[in-house]
Amino acid sequence: MPTTLQPDRIPVIAGIGEIADHPKDIAQGLEPLALLEAAVQRADDDSAASLLPQIDSLDVVNFLSWRYHAPAEQLATRLGIAPPHCFYGPVGGESPIRFIHEAALRIARGDAQVAVVCGAEAQSTATKAARAKLDLPWTPFAHDAPEPKRGAAFQQPIAATLGVARPITVYPLYEAATAAHWGQTPRQALNESGVLWSRYAAEAARNPNAWIKRAFAPNEITTPSPENRLIAWPYTKLMVANPSVNLGAAVLLTSLAKAREAGIPEDKLIYIHGGASAEEPRDYLARDQFVQSHAQNAVLETIKAMVGGNGRAFDAIELYSCFPVVPKMARRTLGLGDDVEPTVTGGLTFFGAPLNTYMTHAACAMVRRLRDRAKLGLLYGQGGFVTKHHALIVSRTLPQEALSQDVSVQAKADAAYGSVPRFATEASGDGTVETFTLIYDGRGEVQHGVVMLRIADGARAMARVPAQDQATLAFLTNMDRSPVGTRGPIATAADGVLEWRAAG
Known part of the structure; x- marks a missing residue:
């Protein structure tokens, strides 16, 4: 018509x-x-x-x-x-x-x-x-021009303290939670990401305006290496915005x-x-x-x-x-x-x-x-x-x-929203993992882990996993079993930050 x-x-x-x-x-x-x-x-x-x-x-x-x-x-x-x-x-x-x-x-x-x-x-x-x-011979940098408010300005202080107030460290929280919700093992979720990202790479290779014009195989994208270091679990450099x-x-x-x-x-x-x-x-x-x-x-x-x-x-x-x-x-x-x-x-x-x-x-x-x-x-x-x-x-x-x-x-x-849990900055006893990530330094070494927890009264809390706690870090990064939904004890560190470890 x-x-x-x-x-x-x-x-x-x-x-x-x-x-x-x-x-x-x-x-x-x-x-x-x-x-x-x-x-x-x-x-x-x-x-x-x-x-x-x-x-x-x-x-x-x-x-x-x-x-x-x-x-x-x-x-x-x-x-x-x-x-x-x-x-x-x-x-x-x-x-x-x-x-x-x-x-x-x-x-x-x-x-x-x-x-x-x-x-x-x-x-x-x-x-x-x-x-x-x-x-640079550019228009002079306007130092007194207002800076836009960005994501960290809207977050709880503990998010900045633990390093999860930037996109690169926040999106992995959704990555872990969704994979568990969809019934995927971490390995299956990573494989899906690799295949998906390889399709983006293939299209970039055909785009004359692209910055990186080459195809990448899925395992090249997801496998850590000196040139493709881990940034925030499970994301490597080739899995994040450039x-x-x-x-x-x-x-x-x-x-x-x-x-x-x-x-x-x-x-x-x-x-x-x-x-x-x-x-x-x-x-x-x-x-x-x-x-x-x-x-x-x-x-x-x-x-x-x-x-x-x-x-x-x-x-x-x-x-x-x-x-x-x-x-x-x-x-x-x-x-x-x-x-x-x-x-x-x-x-x-x-x-x-x-x-x-x-x-x-x-x-x-x-x-x-x-x-x-x-x-x-x-x-x-x-x-x-x-x-x-x-x-x-x-x-x-x-x-x-x-x-x-x-x-x-x-x-x-x-x-569509359900009830939003109260956010707690103090907690004890056990906490159940709602989602998590690990944060890496420029050499690809673990700085610490971060777990989002649900505690006894249904409140939400955020805790650190120290780099020295190798057992808990290994538990979190097990590729064949998601830690989402598992319980472990909470303690308060000397700096007042909550810490969590895997039970047993």
């Missing part, structure tokens, strides 16, 4: 642009603003419509490799535009998808005609320059009417069919459990319902990939099997992790895939500590209904 929608209210992605900067000389490396400018220009070039002067909506994804005053306004000045909507976003890996969705909604309301979402990082160059004590990259990307949106007026071929246009968003509490210790994310479930179940209840309706998908547990949970919620092809981009390990803006690159890769051969795509982004979730359906077919302005499915996520 032909659509009755007005073409001036149908948002389309009309252009994409990416840049990967590999300077031979550190001092020649491009700063984030330069990467942003180049990416936006490339997106305009891709549209072949010279829409750049008409941009009236500009969203810049938060970046952390360099600090500026008013970066979105500085970019607008570089581009020679003064958009009424000019926004620099907060931290969050889901934010590119949210900004693309919001830009599409502005076009659908008639509040904007040409919109750009863009992001960039130059962490590789910034890190190398710092190590070499080299002053932020040491110089990458920029931009997505240009307009209305179908303006695209036609500009002469853009319709087979280049990608349509936004809908999306959903929800969040978990910022403090991960204030969640009811760690075997699933109610916000992720609400978002992906809603998305699945939009395509007839079958996750296999998508012939191109991007499942956010900061750590393996995220796409492992997502593919189960979507009803996808272990044969899932989880990416069109290459993943945050192999394509690279320009921190908050990976999904801008994923959107570019998805547009290329849809222009080439796919029909229906899913972009799923996530931010924080399994905290913020946003998904978007994109297609090369014209939608039959107006883009819904109702995006949040927070009520559905909140309704």
Whole structure:
């Protein structure tokens, strides 16, 4: 049935642009603003419509490799535009998808005609320059510009004390809990991660913009070695996001009417069919459990319902990939099997992790895939500590209904929540392992273990396992039996931190 929608209210992605900067000389490396400018220009070039002067909506994804005053306004000045909507976003890996969705909604309301979402990082160059004590000829670092609040700012003090207030040490808590919940041995869970991650690597090897362009076998990814050290059990270096990259990307949106007026071929246009968003509490210790994310479930179940209840309706998908547990949970919620092809981009390990803006690159890769051969795509982004979730359906077919302005499915996520246990900082007697991880130093040596416990009155506590307690560490890392659900005695160390050991 032909659509009755007005073409001036149908948002389309009309252009994409990416840049990967590999300077031979550190001092020649491009700063984030330069990467942003180049990416936006490339997106305009891709549209072949010279829409750049008409941009009236500009969203810049938060970046952390360099600090500026008013970066979105500085970019607008570089581009020679003064958009009424000019926004620099907060931290969050889901934010590119949210900004693309919001830009599409502005076009659908008639509040904007040409919109750009863009992001960039130059962490590789910034890190190398710092190590070499080299002053970069960039826009002066804005030391007095406010720093964004990040995950650790929202956590219990004991989380920082024990080193589990960073993504790399928090996601393993979900990894251990979900594997036990799904009835997997740690070995089976690790094997699933290796196979899944090898698929991301294979796609990165085909992506000309990827930072690491080579395929990896599953056992290369999961087996510790001097080059692939353990970081937080069970994750090795090749299983975590790689932020040491110089990458920029931009997505240009307009209305179908303006695209036609500009002469853009319709087979280049990608349509936004809908999306959903929800969040978990910022403090991960204030969640009811760690075997699933109610916000992720609400978002992906809603998305699945939009395509007839079958996750296999998508012939191109991007499942956010900061750590393996995220796409492992997502593919189960979507009803996808272990044969899932989880990416069109290459993943945050192999394509690279320009921190908050990976999904801008994923959107570019998805547009290329849809222009080439796919029909229906899913972009799923996530931010924080399994905290913020946003998904978007994109297609090369014209939608039959107006883009819904109702995006949040927070009520559905909140309704699924069980009771949240009280968090205890003092405990004695026995504690039952809810989940756990081990934290390693730069040489791959154990610093200590961390166990999340449920104690006698149902409260939740967090305890340390000292590096000297080899028996308990061996118990926790047994590959053939999960320690989740086992009991052991709790004691209080001289520094006031709870400690736990395996019984017997």
